[in-house]
Amino acid sequence: MPTIKHALATFLVLTASVAMLKAQSAPTLLVDIDHRAATSLDGEWHIIVDPYFGGLYSFHREIKKDGYFQDVDPADNKTRPIEYDFSKSPTLKIPGDWNTQTDSLYYYEGPLWYERKFDYTPKPQNRVFFHIGAANYRAKLWVNGQHICDHEGGFTPFDCEVTAALKPGQNSAVINVDNTRIEDGVPTLNTDWWNYGGLTRDVSLVTVPEHFIDDYDLHLSRADHKTIEGYVHVDHAAAGASIHVSIPELKVDTNATTDAEGRAAITLHLQGIQLWAPETPKLYKVNISTGPDTLTDDMGFRTVEVQGTKILLNGRPIYLRGICIHAEAPYRTGRAYSEKDADTLLGWAKEMGANFVRLAHYPHDERMTRAADRMGILVWSEVPTYWALQFDNPTVLAKAEQQLHEEQRRDRDKASVILWSVANETPNTPARTLFLSTLADKAREYDPTRLVTAALLVRGQGNSKIVDDPLGKALDVIGTNEYIGWYEKTPEDAANTTWNIAYDKPLIMSEFGGDAKAGLHGGDHDRWTEEYQANIFRNQIVMLNKIPQLRGTTPWLLMDFRSPVRKLPGIQDDFNRKGLIAPDGTKKKAFFILQKAYQDNSLGKPE
Ligand code: GCB
Secondary structure (H helix, E strand, O other): OOOHHHHHHHHHHHHHHHHHHHHOOOOEOOOOHHHOOEEEOOEEEEEEEOOOOOOOEOOOOOEOOOOOOOOOOHHHHHOOOOOOOHHHOOEEEEOOOOOOOOHHHOOOOOEEEEEEEEEEOOOOOEEEEEEEOOEEOEEEEEEOOEEEEEEEOOOOOEEEEOOOOOOOEEEEEEEEEEOOOOOOOOOOOOOOOOOOOEEOOOEEEEEEEOOOEEEEEEEEOOOOOOEEEEEEEEOOOOOOOEEEEEEHHHOEEEEEEOOOOOEEEEEEEOOOOOOOEOOEOOOEEEEEEEOOEEEEEEEOOOOEEEEOOEEEEOOEEOOEEEEEEOOEOOOOOOEOOOHHHHHHHHHHHHHOOOOEEEEOOOOOOHHHHHHHHHHOOEEEEEOOOEOOOOOOOHHHHHHHHHHHHHHHHHHOOOOOEEEEEEEEOOOOOHHHHHHHHHHHHHHHHHOOOOEEEEEEOOEOOOOEEEEOOHHHHHOOEEEEEOOEOOOEOOHHHHHOOEEEEOOOOOEEEEEOOOOEOOOOOOOOOOOEOHHHHHHHHHHHHHHHOOOOOEEEEOOOOOEOEEOOOOOOOOOOOOEEOOOOEOOOOOEOHHHHHHHHHHHOOOOOOOO
């Protein structure tokens, strides 16, 4: 028989859970955030490492009603002990992963609390959002003791409205970030990259008018290359709200009105336009306004489509001379987050002769896609639907869809992004195919102007490889990964391998390569040496040039990256060494082989 005390305790727990649930209403997602007025909250935050999650759960693992690590009235100290003090706790820098900021957190996976105070001056008729660029993997936000929102997914931004929670003067924010790997997560338990925890990207307060532009899509029409079409959406707009869009340099503008859903269709007829392309990465200032809300974006306009086995950029066939990149910071390692990181990584790709990058295996910092827009580098963008997710679990599908949606919303204004990748090396099962075909449909539904791809596994023994994964049906462009000369056979075997591709679609060889420790030298058959890696690349190029429908290559990969599964002492030391560049910037021999092939067009032809 439950006692009254027990019933009361249950009631309190339930009430607390309901309060938690209330706070969980989906965070919104502001677009063009880097052009909005924002107060940066980057810098030093106090932290508490909380491996048992004592700040959230009581001794019977019930959610604490009022005991989260947050501001409590010091008077409370008289009735119960308060066993934490943020002001006396150490600090960590935001943005930044925690693993590379302090030795004791090198392998840490679990919950960690961040806290800081900030000043705020209210502005009437405005709404304020707490913007988090990325929190790996789950996050909970409190402002002035009020639980505001939760978010899951470590590589996409989210914004939570804090207008009512803020007060004039000093405020406090507490964020719990938990990078515990979970089986029903996206990604799941096993990956070949470091599970960097923390607030790995910018954090800020963003102020917008009461009704603000919360989404838009403006793209060049594939039909005539002379019309920009799309829509603008205004949050909570009444039907008939007026929208103005202009591109002063092109001397075009238009007025439109929102429909009952807050959306206004936009059409701009152009007299002439410099199309965005790798050789001419022209960006135009685009102004969008409604009432007091004005946004300016820097946008390029181009088209991308598939014609048979060709990829057409602005109607012309293109070969994608690419390279894979992890969001690993050059020189210091850890999660990349800065303008300088983006410029270095993409600068190296350019130096290699690339016009294309595969940003593996999750959405990178927005600075990467902005820099790609400026530098004229085409982008394959990916969600972490990596390896063996729980493909038969609808909750996991919902999580993958959410991450894809957040990625698309953030980067739909970037001309550089041409491909949405829905997966990497997933097992061929009916549940997987259904899951990823659904994701591919979602990608097209939200953005029909780009192409959908995935990196597939390859079949075949001996010198014959077969690409017939049924997921290929759902894709516009087929990606395939292979490691001939590294995980199988010898580098020379590649040159004698033939390919049988079941789809009459463009193919991108989305991974190939092998490990080399920079500075380690030997013969062409001595593993881990630069010579061995170079030998792989030489032979791969011979093989690749014999695949008629090959339209792009993104070898694995630009720079070495940390991975806890890479254990060989003296060689790997927790790094995957398949980079063509070491983290200290040293270029390995294979870099120059690929550079030559890209610069003199001896790898790949557009048609
Ligand atoms: C792959 C994966 C990539 C790994 C790479 C490797 O096929 O897609 O994430 O890091 O192989 O080095 O084994």
